[in-house]
Each structure stands twice: as C-alpha cells, then as structure tokens.
Amino acid sequence: xxLDSSGTWALLRELDDPDHMEFPRGHDxxxxxxxxxxxxxxLDRRFGCAxxxxxxxxxxxxxxxxxxxxxxTRSGHxxxxxxxxxxxxxxxxxxxxxxxxxxxxxxxxxxxxxxxIQDELDALGYISVSPHLLETRYDGVSDLAAYRPGxxxxxxxxxxxxx
Numbered sequence: 001x002x003l004d005s006s007g008t009w010a011l012l013r014e015l016d017d018p019d020h021m022e023f024p025r026g027h028d029x030x031x032x033x034x035x036x037x038x039x040x041x042x043l044d045r046r047f048g049c050a051x052x053x054x055x056x057x058x059x060x061x062x063x064x065x066x067x068x069x070x071x072x073t074r075s076g077h078x079x080x081x082x083x084x085x086x087x088x089x090x091x092x093x094x095x096x097x098x099x100x101x102x103x104x105x106x107x108x109x110x111x112x113x114x115x116x117i118q119d120e121l122d123a124l125g126y127i128s129v130s131p132h133l134l135e136t137r138y139d140g141v142s143d144l145a146a147y148r149p150g151x152x153x154x155x156x157x158x159x160x161x162x163x
Contacts, residue, residue, distance in 0.1 A: 010157040012155055015086045016140040021163055022061055023085040032063050035057060035124050036083050039065050042120040043081065047072040051160065061085055061143055067095060068117075074110035083126070083161045091160055092117055093131040098156075102132040134160060 016023060032087040033055075040053045049072035054065040061084060068079040078095040091097075092114075094105055121128055138144055138153035145153060157163070 005130075005133060008133060010126070011087060011089075012129070012159065013140060015089070016142055016158060018142040021142060022059065024087070027085060032083075032085065035088075035126075036064050039081070039083065039124055039126070042123070043068055043117065046116040046120060052099060057162075061158060062160045068113075074112045075108055077108060078112060079109075079117065082160050086159050088126050089129050089159055090121055090126040091129050091131045091134060091156075092121075097131060098135065102130075105132070129159075131156070 013156065019025075020027075023029075036055075042050060043051050043066055047068050049069055051072075052067040052069065054067075057064050063083045063085050065083070066081040070076055070078045070083070073079055075094065079092065080095040080097055081090060081092050082097070083090050094100055094109055095113055100108065118128065134154060135157035136155050138155050140155075140158060142158065144157055144163075145151075148157060151157075
C-alpha cells in the first residue's frame with residue numbers, strides 16, 4: 001500500500017517512539033524476518049534472478065535490504081528495497097539510496113519495475129514510503145542527535161538507517 005504524503009507523515013509520527021529506537025515495542029523479530037524472506041523470494045521470482053539480500057543488520061532501525069541487480073531490471077539500475085523494523089514500512093529506490101533527486105529517479109525508474117515490486121509489497125502488506133520524503137529533516141520526538149552526533153538528522157535515519 002502506498003500512502004499519500006499526509007498519511008505518511010501521520011504514520012511516521014505515530015511510530016516515532018523515543019523509548020524504542022531500533023525496533024518498536026512488542027517487536028516480533030521472527031514474524032518480521034519471515035515476511036522479509038517472503039519478499040526476497042518473491043522479488044527473485046518476479047525479476048528472474050537471485051537478489052542480493054542483507055540479513056545481517058544490527059544497531060539499526062531497519063531490518064534488512066534487498067538489491068535487485070541492474071541486469072534484471074528494465075530500468076537498467078540496481079533497485080534497493082529497504083525494510084524498516086517499524087510498522088511494515090518499506091522504501092524503494094534506485095541504488096545507491098540518495099544518489100538521485102526525485103525527478104531523476106522518476107525518469108529512470110521504469111514503471112514495469114515499480115509495478116513488479118509494488119505487487120510483491122502489497123501482497124505482503126508492506127507500506128511504501130517515498131525515499132525522497134524521508135530525506136526531510138527530522139523533527140520528531142526521538143533524540144537522533146545522540147545516535148548520530150554532528151549529522152543533520154532525517155526521517156530516513158529514524159526508520160531506515162544505522163543508529
């Protein structure tokens with residue numbers, strides 16, 4: 001499911017718990033991992049390849065990352081699918097994340113690739129968040145500065161990065 005920007009902001013603020021930075025209260029690692037593995041297998045099938053999967057994430061607000069190799073995409077670019085530990089959030093971007101602005105990514109990200117990924121995300125109940133919206137300066141209730149001193153905190157850091 002994809003939310004509009006107001007729905008996304010409401011959800012991000014609802015999930016922003018200063019007492020739980022890496023994963024939410026009541027986090028069920030096994031359930032999150034099972035759904036993540038289903039997503040990885042589904043993307044392998046949809047793109048007819050073996051995606052590169054990062055399962056070893058620690059000290060982070062995200063669970064893992066799946067990279068669809070550029071040779072398997074219509075876009076001709078590697079596609080990063082990053083799953084948060086929070087609320088079934090996921091973000092999808094041409095890799096490396098943050099390398100393209102929104103207009104560049106829109107022009108380069110082939111609709112066929114978007115639909116194949118979104119179909120898998122929808123089937124598993126993930127909620128897609130625009131990576132460009134996540135680049136917004138963080139103004140939530142958590143003390144991100146304590147985790148990343150000297151850096152400008154963003155919503156990407158809060159839900160999709162290492163802490």
